[in-house]
Amino acid sequence: xxxxxxxxxxxxxxxxxxxxxxxxxxxxxxxxxxxxxxxxxxxxxxxxxxxxxxxxxxxxxxxxxxxxxxxxxxxxxxxxxxxxxxxxxxxxxxxxxxxxxxxxxxxxxxxxxxxxxxxxxxxxxxxxxxxxxxxxxxxxxxxxxxxxxxxxxxxxxxxxxxxxxxxxxxxxxxxxxxxxxxxxxxxxxxxxxxxxxxxxxxxxxxxxxxxxxxxxxxxxxxxxxxxxxxxxxxxxxxxxxxxxxxxxxxxxxxxxxxxxxxxxxxxxxxxxxxxxxxxxxxxxxxxxxxxxxxxxxxxxxxxxxxxxxxxxxxxxxxxxxxxxxxxxxxxxxxxxxxxxxxxxxxxxxxxxxxxxxxxxxxxxxxxxxxxxxxxxxxxxxxxxxxxxxxxxxxxxxxxxxxxxxxxxxxxxxxxxxxxxxxxxxxxxxxxxxxxxxxxxxxxxxxxxxxxxxxxxxxxxxxxxxxxxxxxxxxxxxxxxxxxxxxxxxxxxxxxxxxxx
Numbered sequence: 001x002x003x004x005x006x007x008x009x010x011x012x013x014x015x016x017x018x019x020x021x022x023x024x025x026x027x028x029x030x031x032x033x034x035x036x037x038x039x040x041x042x043x044x045x046x047x048x049x050x051x052x053x054x055x056x057x058x059x060x061x062x063x064x065x066x067x068x069x070x071x072x073x074x075x076x077x078x079x080x081x082x083x084x085x086x087x088x089x090x091x092x093x094x095x096x097x098x099x100x101x102x103x104x105x106x107x108x109x110x111x112x113x114x115x116x117x118x119x120x121x122x123x124x125x126x127x128x129x130x131x132x133x134x135x136x137x138x139x140x141x142x143x144x145x146x147x148x149x150x151x152x153x154x155x156x157x158x159x160x161x162x163x164x165x166x167x168x169x170x171x172x173x174x175x176x177x178x179x180x181x182x183x184x185x186x187x188x189x190x191x192x193x194x195x196x197x198x199x200x201x202x203x204x205x206x207x208x209x210x211x212x213x214x215x216x217x218x219x220x221x222x223x224x225x226x227x228x229x230x231x232x233x234x235x236x237x238x239x240x241x242x243x244x245x246x247x248x249x250x251x252x253x254x255x256x257x258x259x260x261x262x263x264x265x266x267x268x269x270x271x272x273x274x275x276x277x278x279x280x281x282x283x284x285x286x287x288x289x290x291x292x293x294x295x296x297x298x299x300x301x302x303x304x305x306x307x308x309x310x311x312x313x314x315x316x317x318x319x320x321x322x323x324x325x326x327x328x329x330x331x332x333x334x335x336x337x338x339x340x341x342x343x344x345x346x347x348x349x350x351x352x353x354x355x356x357x358x359x360x361x362x363x364x365x366x367x368x369x370x371x372x373x374x375x376x377x378x379x380x381x382x383x384x385x386x387x388x389x390x391x392x393x394x395x396x397x398x399x400x401x402x403x404x405x406x407x408x409x410x411x412x413x414x415x416x417x418x419x420x421x422x423x424x425x426x427x428x429x430x431x432x433x434x435x436x437x438x439x440x441x442x443x444x445x446x447x448x449x450x451x452x453x454x455x456x457x458x459x460x461x462x463x464x465x466x467x468x469x470x471x472x473x474x475x476x477x478x479x480x481x482x483x484x485x486x487x488x489x490x491x492x493x494x495x496x497x498x499x500x
Contacts (some may be wrong), residue, residue: 003135004142004177006476007125008184011118011146018095019151020119022110025102026270033269047259053104054255058248060097061307067093068247068307071116074403075144075166078119081423082409083483087120087127097309097441105258105269106303107296108310111151115161115311118147118185133481134424138174141167143398145178146185154370155186156264161363165401198371199276200384203343207380211337215380218327218345219293219352225323226356226388227397229297229316234403250306257302261295268295272318274357279325279346286329294323312400317350318358324349337461344380347372351381352388357393359399361385409485420482424452427491429473432477436496441465448483448489452476 025428036042061068066085071094077083098113122143126136143168149158159175159182167174207215244250261268267275275292278284284292300315331337347368354364365381429435435443442462445451454461455474461467469475478485 003125003131003139004180005131005184006176007122007139007142008146008181009188010125011121011143011181012150012185012188014091014095014117014121015114015147015150015185016192017400018098018114019110019189019193021099022102022271025099026273029103029105030266030274033266033354036262039202043263046262050104050255050259051252053100054251055248057097057100057104057255057308058246058251060093060100061247061251062235062310064089064093066090067309069096069304069309069404070112070311070313070401071119071309072112072165072311072313073401073408075116075119075140077409078123078140079166080488081481085120087123090119090120090466091124094309101303101308101310102270105262106254106310107268107270107272107300107315108303108306108308109271109312109314110310111148111313112311113309114147114151115144115166116147118143118145118150119166122146122181131253132207136413137232137423138177141174148437149182149262150185150189150256152367152371153186153190153193153195154198154367155182155366157363158182158186158369160366161360164360164363165358197445199347202345203372203376205340207344211341212380212383214331214335214337215348215383216387218324219384220391221327222320222323222349222352222384223356223388223391224395226353226392227395229301229319229353229357230397230400230403232297232301233304233312233400234407236301237307237407240305240307244306247307247333251308254299254303254306254308257299261299265295267292268299271314272296273314275318276321279321280343282342284325286326286333289322289326289329293319293326296322310337312357315355316353320348320350320353323353347377348380348384352384354391355385355433356388356397357400359389359402361389422478423481423484425477425479425484425488425491426479427475429469429471429475431471435469435475436471438469439465440467440469443469443494446487448479449487449491450478453480479488 032046036046067090074083074085077427078085091363094113094117098110101108119140120143122139126139131139141162145158145162148161159178162178163175240250244253258269259398275296296319300312300319304310304312324346325342326340327349332339351364351368353369355361364385368381380415440451451463453476454463454467455476456470
């Protein structure tokens with residue numbers, strides 16, 4: 001727990017400074033946009049400034065490729081052993097690059113970079129304490145949790161996301177350290193920035209049970225929309241790779257688009273907080289919401305596809321909110337649904353859209369709780385999230401961060417020739433997986449993987465050939481660092497639950 005507190009302080013300070021820089025950059029962006037309106041010479045000067053920002057951001061990404069994009073796939077790759085980031089290089093390049101992109105108006109978020117910055121702060125602490133590789137991965141998880149907690153004032157979501165998406169399993173020792181880091185970072189940031197919720201919607205009552213069929217329909221729409229978002233993001237990324245080869249050239253397009261949007265639709269610029277505020281205030285028609293949705297979708301995919309340092313976490317919540325607002329307004333106008341429920345649909349759609357894209361439903365539900373300050377929508381959130389999850393699965397879409405990680409590690413998966421440090425790795429026996437109910441001797445364990453122990457509740461079992469594995473068992477294995485990515489892939493294949 002002491003190391004968790006240390007990581008929480010380090011990650012909290014880094015992400016707090018990053019958040020303050022982004023907020024200042026966002027304020028300056030809209031001041032500049034307001035100032036140059038109707039002044040041709042100043043407009044030209046702003047486009048020159050955007051060109052300079054694009055070149056600088058591109059140079060930073062060229063200097064440290066791991067600073068590009070969201071940062072969450074890079075952290076997942078580090079946990080798997082397929083990526084080894086230089087923590088101090090990533091820290092300063094990601095910090096500066098993200099600030100430049102916010103000042104330039106790109107439709108990117110702070111959450112992915114905050115998670116990466118937090119994880120790199122955790123890695124820096126691990127290097128400073130000179131701990132082993134296994135403990136280093138625990139501290140990376142702590143840093144990722146602290147990063148999300150500090151970014152959104154969402155300590156529980158930080159814990160859940162780091163375990164559900166980054167660490168990929170639960171154990172008491174990891175949970176305590178992660179919670180300590182997350183709460184420490186949240187306390188630090190709340191002491192400076194206050195404890196206000198990120199979103200402020202007036203939700204007075206829950207949607208009646210007789211209208212829950214609308215929630216199922218909304219979940220299906222969100223699931224299909226999430227698949228479209230994942231497909232579009234990856235296709236735009238491929239287009240950039242084929243057409244614009246260097247990071248600098250890639251950055252020029254979204255920065256140019258930002259300049260054009262500043263002249264006509266400045267609401268689409270930046271992280272999207274102003275759009276959320278407009279939705280919360282009401283007054284937007286369905287047509288305007290749908291236009292903002294399409295424009296924001298396109299600008300977000302072109303911003304992220306360029307490899308610019310910035311995340312999709314918050315932008316996809318904005319898209320979900322626009323979808324939910326349009327859906328709720330249509331239900332109000334055509335079906336006579338009480339207009340006070342539109343805010344409910346906005347909140348539900350954010351969680352459902354996040355679930356469809358990231359495939360982390362528990363994180364989505366908890367995140368919306370903490371970001372809105374409303375605890376009254378649990379059942380409806382679960383219904384929408386499950387419907388969106390199942391729809392995305394049935395349509396065959398992979399989680400976005402998994403797809404992005406595959407592209408990053410493509411051509412980088414070959415293990416080094418020399419032996420590395422020994423790693424302890426944990427896997428949970430899942431219900432319906434191939435290992436469930438099998439004896440240890442019946443499982444085709446990967447080569448160069450040693451089964452150390454089996455943890456069943458509070459009991460630790462020394463494995464024997466006739467030991468039978470049951471759902472929930474925590475399998476502890478040891479392998480060489482060089483073999484870790486391949487062994488993890490093999491173990492996940494053994495343990496995979498088939499949904500189809």
